[in-house]
Amino acid sequence: xxxxxxxxxxxxxxxxxxxxxxxxxxxxxxxxxxxxxxxxxxxxxxxxxxxxxxxxxxxxxxxxxxxxxxxxxxxxxxxxxxxxxxxxxxxxxxxxxxxxxxxxxxxxxxxxxxxxxxxxxxxxxxxxxxxxxxxxxxxxxxxxxxxxxxxxxxxxxxxxxxxxxxxxxxxxxxxxxxxxxxxxxxxxxxxxxxxxxxxxxxxxxxxxxxxxxxxxxxxxxxxxxxxxxxxxxxxxxxxxxxxxxxxxxxxxxxxxxxxxxxxxxxxxxxxxxxxxxxxxxxxxxxxxxxxxxxxxxxxxxxxxxxxxxx
Numbered sequence: 001x002x003x004x005x006x007x008x009x010x011x012x013x014x015x016x017x018x019x020x021x022x023x024x025x026x027x028x029x030x031x032x033x034x035x036x037x038x039x040x041x042x043x044x045x046x047x048x049x050x051x052x053x054x055x056x057x058x059x060x061x062x063x064x065x066x067x068x069x070x071x072x073x074x075x076x077x078x079x080x081x082x083x084x085x086x087x088x089x090x091x092x093x094x095x096x097x098x099x100x101x102x103x104x105x106x107x108x109x110x111x112x113x114x115x116x117x118x119x120x121x122x123x124x125x126x127x128x129x130x131x132x133x134x135x136x137x138x139x140x141x142x143x144x145x146x147x148x149x150x151x152x153x154x155x156x157x158x159x160x161x162x163x164x165x166x167x168x169x170x171x172x173x174x175x176x177x178x179x180x181x182x183x184x185x186x187x188x189x190x191x192x193x194x195x196x197x198x199x200x201x202x203x204x205x206x207x208x209x210x211x212x213x214x215x216x217x218x219x220x221x222x223x224x225x226x227x228x229x230x231x232x233x234x235x236x237x238x239x240x241x242x243x244x245x246x247x248x249x250x251x252x253x254x255x256x257x258x259x260x261x262x263x264x265x266x267x268x269x270x271x272x273x274x275x276x277x278x279x280x281x282x283x284x285x286x287x288x289x290x291x292x293x294x295x296x297x298x299x300x301x302x303x304x305x306x307x308x309x310x
Contacts, residue, residue, distance in 0.1 A: 165187065
């Protein structure tokens with residue numbers, strides 16, 4: 001366990017053709033510095049948490065005032081991680097703390113560590129449900145419950161922060177009714193022969209629910225009620241094994257886990273947007289579902305139409 005700061009994640013200094021130094025390759029959280037000498041670049045490259053900052057700067061021949069100027073810029077930009085954050089990562093329950101922080105953005109250590117206090121229920125059978133649960137554990141979500149219960153047994157388990165509902169068909173309205181009543185966000189994930197659909201993330205009282213989606217489908221296709229009745233022939237549609245081609249299943253699980261983690265991290269999620277990936281060519285479509293005026297969920301009515309996002 002080291003007591004010195006380090007460069008965050010994959011933001012090692014890269015020298016550009018014009019002599020400037022770039023940290024990271026993502027314009028959202030990377031920075032570019034001009035006027036750094038070769039000695040200063042060599043010193044900064046050694047900031048991996050195992051080196052005394054002042055001693056390393058002196059060894060490289062870096063002026064103390066320049067040392068403090070560079071450190072101040074790196075700290076303000078979230079590129080330099082403090083020793084406290086370095087120690088905190090040892091308690092991270094996921095697979096790779098640095099990768100998760102890099103994905104969450106600059107200065108996101110506390111956000112990522114907070115995932116350890118979250119509880120997510122993953123309901124359904126099949127590889128996609130198992131993959132989603134495994135990915136969320138790797139991302140640092142502290143508690144994953146499989147096959148969420150119904151009825152009174154829910155009283156004896158921890159209230160989830162979010163529920164993932166997987167099925168081998170479009171997830172039916174009934175599967176989300178319990179969570180709507182309890183005000184718990186839930187994410188439908190459908191793995192069918194034609195592809196995989198993730199979302200929209202249902203936020204009770206905000207945006208469409210699964211009931212809205214059912215009514216929109218009926219408006220667009222008068223035969224949908226008969227089709228749904230045939231799909232729901234098994235006693236419990238969610239108990240049907242959701243299986244699919246391995247690569248497509250992996251894509252769907254990754255998308256679902258990414259939506260869940262974004263919500264847990266407090267990232268604004270587009271309301272009513274579902275992600276659909278077709279097979280065999282993995283073309284992705286973002287589909288926006290509106291609220292339906294005839295649905296009993298809370299909120300203002302919206303036109304019953306489905307639109308594609310550009």
